[in-house]
Amino acid sequence: MMRLSKFIIVGIILGITLYKAEAVSWFRIFEMFHFQSFHMYGIIGSAVILGVLIVQLIRRTHMRSIEGKEIVIPPKDKALWRYILGGFIFGLGWALAGVCPAPMFILMGSGYTVFVVFLLAAMTGTFFYGVVRKYLPHQIKSKKEP
Amino acid sequence: MVPQFLLDFKDFVSQPWPWYVAGPMLAFIMFVLLWFGKDFGMSANLRIMCAADGASDLNDFFKFDWPSQSWNLMVALGTVFGGYLAAHYFSVPGEQVAHVSAATVKSLQELSPQFNFQEEAVPLLPEFYSWEYLFHWRGLLIIVVGGFLVGFGARYAGGCTSGHAISGLSALELSSLIAVIGFFMGGLVMTHLIFPLIF
Numbered sequence: 276m277m278r279l280s281k282f283i284i285v286g287i288i289l290g291i292t293l294y295k296a297e298a299v300s301w302f303r304i305f306e307m308f309h310f311q312s313f314h315m316y317g318i319i320g321s322a323v324i325l326g327v328l329i330v331q332l333i334r335r336t337h338m339r340s341i342e343g344k345e346i347v348i349p350p351k352d353k354a355l356w357r358y359i360l361g362g363f364i365f366g367l368g369w370a371l372a373g374v375c376p377a378p379m380f381i382l383m384g385s386g387y388t389v390f391v392v393f394l395l396a397a398m399t400g401t402f403f404y405g406v407v408r409k410y411l412p413h414q415i416k417s418k419k420e421p
Numbered sequence: 422m423v424p425q426f427l428l429d430f431k432d433f434v435s436q437p438w439p440w441y442v443a444g445p446m447l448a449f450i451m452f453v454l455l456w457f458g459k460d461f462g463m464s465a466n467l468r469i470m471c472a473a474d475g476a477s478d479l480n481d482f483f484k485f486d487w488p489s490q491s492w493n494l495m496v497a498l499g500t501v502f503g504g505y506l507a508a509h510y511f512s513v514p515g516e517q518v519a520h521v522s523a524a525t526v527k528s529l530q531e532l533s534p535q536f537n538f539q540e541e542a543v544p545l546l547p548e549f550y551s552w553e554y555l556f557h558w559r560g561l562l563i564i565v566v567g568g569f570l571v572g573f574g575a576r577y578a579g580g581c582t583s584g585h586a587i588s589g590l591s592a593l594e595l596s597s598l599i600a601v602i603g604f605f606m607g608g609l610v611m612t613h614l615i616f617p618l619i620f
Contacts, residue, residue: 281457282492286499287506289450294507295434296443297519301547306525308605308612314440319586321444322451326591329452340458348460351579351589351596358596361578362585362603368570369604370611372563373547375582376463376575379568380497384504387550389564396568398474401467403569404576405482411577 290381299381301373308370356412368400434511437520447587459492462584464575466497517545533620559619578603 296318297303307315332338333346340346369375372393374382379397383390404411451461469487476483508517521529521543529536529543538544554560575581578600580589586604589597 279492279495282459282495283499283502285450285453285457286496286501287503288446288499289496290500290503291434291507291511292438292443292446292450292503293500294504295436295438295511296440297437297545298443299504300519300521300545301550302519302521302525302529302543302545304608305529305612306521308608309525309528311524311528312522317440318444318447319582321441322447322587323590325445325448326451326587327593329448329455330591330593333452333455338456340456342458344458346455346458348455348588348592350592351585351594354596355599358578358599359603359606361574361576362600363574363607363610364570365574365578365581366604366607366609367611367615368567368572368574368607369582370608371615372567372571374567375571376467377500377581377583379571380463380466380500381504381507382546382550384501385508386505387546389550389552389555392555393564393568394470396565397572397575398467398471400569400572400574401464401576402471402476402480402483402572404573405468405471405476405480408482408577 289377290384293377294381294385299374299378299385304370304373352414354414356414360412431510435513448591451587451591454496457492460584461588462493462580463497463500464572464581464584465490466493467572468576469494519543519545532616535620562619574607 293299296314298315298318303312303315306312330348333348338346365375374390374393376397379390379393383394454461468483469490472483472485472487477485477487518541520541523540526538526540526543529538535548548554549557549560549563551560555564571581575584578585580597580600582604585594585597585600590601
């Protein structure tokens with residue numbers, strides 16, 4: 276039971292953090308895309324600066340996870356178009372709805388049950404990606420890699 | 422009778438959290454998930470939920486060992502509880518306010534009369550987050566089209582704000598930097614070019 280319940284605790288802390296820092300707020304996202312406050316940049320920036328230090332420390336000390344295996348951070352695929360185009364489409368939705376995937380769950384819990392519809396729409400979007408992915412540009416065109 | 426220190430703790434947590442608390446908390450959450458042998462990525466849950474609902478019978482993209490990823494669904498479930506706790510226990514009633522800047526208050530007023538808020542009185546969340554608004558074209562657009570774009574874009578880009586902007590940038594991934602630039606280009610186009618058409 277503890278095996279999975281510890282992840283619920285991580286999620287609870289994540290939910291309280293993003294809610295209390297107003298990162299779930301449509302108005303905060305609007306403000307961020309108008310560059311009118313440091314708040315959201317401070318959240319992401321300080322998380323990344325500290326995150327870089329944490330990842331370097333993990334890699335240099337060959338730190339082990341609680342499962343006893345060395346912690347490996349899986350590298351992302353080398354590509355261009357999927358990140359530009361996928362990122363662009365994600366950004367459109369993020370600014371429009373004011374939520375990314377974590378706040379979607381947080382707002383559902385905070386009482387905005389209409390986000391059940393948002394979740395279903397997001398699942399539909401993910402499913403649609405699965406269907407059309409073979410037609411979408413992903414990798415940089417290269418003669419070496421098929 | 423609730424012990425005083427618990428009430429003090431509740432009041433302490435109930436304040437608005439500044440960025441220099443929330444940012445390090447996110448880094449800490451990423452660290453804990455790595456330490457648990459996992460990684461921080463919320464949008465993966467959308468793919469897991471599709472697979473768990475039987476999408477693997479329809480499409481190979483959803484043929485993967487999703488039960489091994491059920492820990493991530495627990496994180497998502499936790500955020501639902503976290504949202505409930507934050508809204509009902511760690512909030513001062515009547516003070517659910519987004520503490521946006523004066524410049525933002527002005528930009529909101531200029532965008533639409535529905536955003537005619539006074540300073541320090543911008544609500545945390547907009548009123549179009551409701552079932553009633555779902556039957557209005559604007560609410561439908563925001564919730565349904567917004568959701569679709571987030572779900573489609575996150576999977577196409579291979580991650581969302583947690584997977585790319587936090588985990589990916591922390592691992593100094595160039596791919597994630599490109600994705601984050603993509604997020605911002607999309608967000609800027611929506612906020613500056615499309616919002617004037619829909620509000």
